Amino acid sequence: MKAANRHYPIAMQNSRGFSLVELMIALVITLILIAGIGQIFVSSKKSFTIQDSLARQQENGRYAIELIAQDLRRSGYFGGTAIIPEIIGSQPPIDADTGTGESFTCPTGDNTWGRMIYFRIFGINDARTNYACIPASGADNGYLRGDVLVVRYGSAYEVGGTTLEDFDDEPNRLYLRSTVFQGRIFKGTEESDSANQVETVAAIRESVVIAHAYYIGDSGRECRGQTVPSLFRVTLSNDGTPVVEEIAYGIDQLQVRYGVDEDIDIDGSLDTTPEFIDPDGDNLIDAYLDANNINNDDSPPFDSVPHWRQVVAAKVWLITRAECGETGLVNNQTYADLGDVDYVVNDDFRRQRYQTTVFLRNLNITDR
Numbered sequence: 001m002k003a004a005n006r007h008y009p010i011a012m013q014n015s016r017g018f019s020l021v022e023l024m025i026a027l028v029i030t031l032i033l034i035a036g037i038g039q040i041f042v043s044s045k046k047s048f049t050i051q052d053s054l055a056r057q058q059e060n061g062r063y064a065i066e067l068i069a070q071d072l073r074r075s076g077y078f079g080g081t082a083i084i085p086e087i088i089g090s091q092p093p094i095d096a097d098t099g100t101g102e103s104f105t106c107p108t109g110d111n112t113w114g115r116m117i118y119f120r121i122f123g124i125n126d127a128r129t130n131y132a133c134i135p136a137s138g139a140d141n142g143y144l145r146g147d148v149l150v151v152r153y154g155s156a157y158e159v160g161g162t163t164l165e166d167f168d169d170e171p172n173r174l175y176l177r178s179t180v181f182q183g184r185i186f187k188g189t190e191e192s193d194s195a196n197q198v199e200t201v202a203a204i205r206e207s208v209v210i211a212h213a214y215y216i217g218d219s220g221r222e223c224r225g226q227t228v229p230s231l232f233r234v235t236l237s238n239d240g241t242p243v244v245e246e247i248a249y250g251i252d253q254l255q256v257r258y259g260v261d262e263d264i265d266i267d268g269s270l271d272t273t274p275e276f277i278d279p280d281g282d283n284l285i286d287a288y289l290d291a292n293n294i295n296n297d298d299s300p301p302f303d304s305v306p307h308w309r310q311v312v313a314a315k316v317w318l319i320t321r322a323e324c325g326e327t328g329l330v331n332n333q334t335y336a337d338l339g340d341v342d343y344v345v346n347d348d349f350r351r352q353r354y355q356t357t358v359f360l361r362n363l364n365i366t367d368r
Helices: 010-014 022-074
Strands: 121-124 143-158 174-179 184-185 205-223 228-234 242-249 251-259 285-288 311-321 332-336 340-342 351-359
Touching: 022 143, 022 242, 022 251, 022 311, 121 174, 121 251, 184 242, 205 242, 205 251, 228 351, 242 251, 251 332, 251 340, 311 332
Parallel strands: 143 251
Antiparallel strands: 121 143, 143 205, 174 184, 174 205, 205 228, 228 242, 228 251, 251 285, 251 311, 311 351, 332 340
8 A cells, every 4th residue: 555655646645625614714704705795785776776766856856846937937928919908819818807716717628728818827725726627636647735836828839830830730729829919819720710810010929828737646656555746737738628747756745935016006906106106016026925825806806915917926846755765764854934834754755855936027917
């Protein structure tokens, strides 16, 4: 045997394997490294998820607040004319002074709501009162909470352009033909009627009648059993009737206050004999008020002020919310001073607050 062993190299004769203790130590070290790498992966994934959620909140919040701000700036723009009583036609504006309250409703099934142009801006405080076009809570896209904000104007794009080439493209939609002095509202099928023609002494503009009502509703989506809220708006369909469309998901709250210039003389009842009183107002905001503190009276004389026709600005607040709750997060904040609301939450959703103030550019003359 000794003679045989002499044929093997010395290194082979002296080689030995790992002991059991050494193997155990190596295994423990490997497990520690794997656990560390796994923890880094989990933390990175959680951080990515949080950042991705925040990015979506910011994107949706900025988009929603800017869209509302753009609509507010356009509110009351009806082509060239600011004198609403000069706008008539085969689909004339709803008479704002009937005393029936019709101008503060939103019926479904016809184009009445689109013709309420005497009120370029309107709101409902923390409810959908008399707005049948906004689905009730529990229905598809149903109202959840917050204010309702309504704006009306003529579209920025004109008929005959790339957006809408001809009245025949959407023949039952409401259109506005206007000059500096006159305006006509009609359906596309009625555009050639004599009742819808204006004098050609000034440039004629033909556009689409726009009406939007913003509200917070049920998106129909859930995450871990929790409803995902969205910003919706009622708009006019291509047949002139109200229809609901989703604007941005994850919008949790909408609140609005309205800036009022009480020096605007809406029915000739103010004393404007002092030379410093302008019947069109002084363009200064006397107060920011919630919708329930603004007069819905549509039966002159308007003894109760302030009135919707005296609104010259709007202050808007939005609260965005993550689609899904976050494990380990406790959000028990109070989002204070959102108009008349202190929005109290106690859950596991991240939220962000957005705010803007918009002055209305287009003065409407409604009494002369």
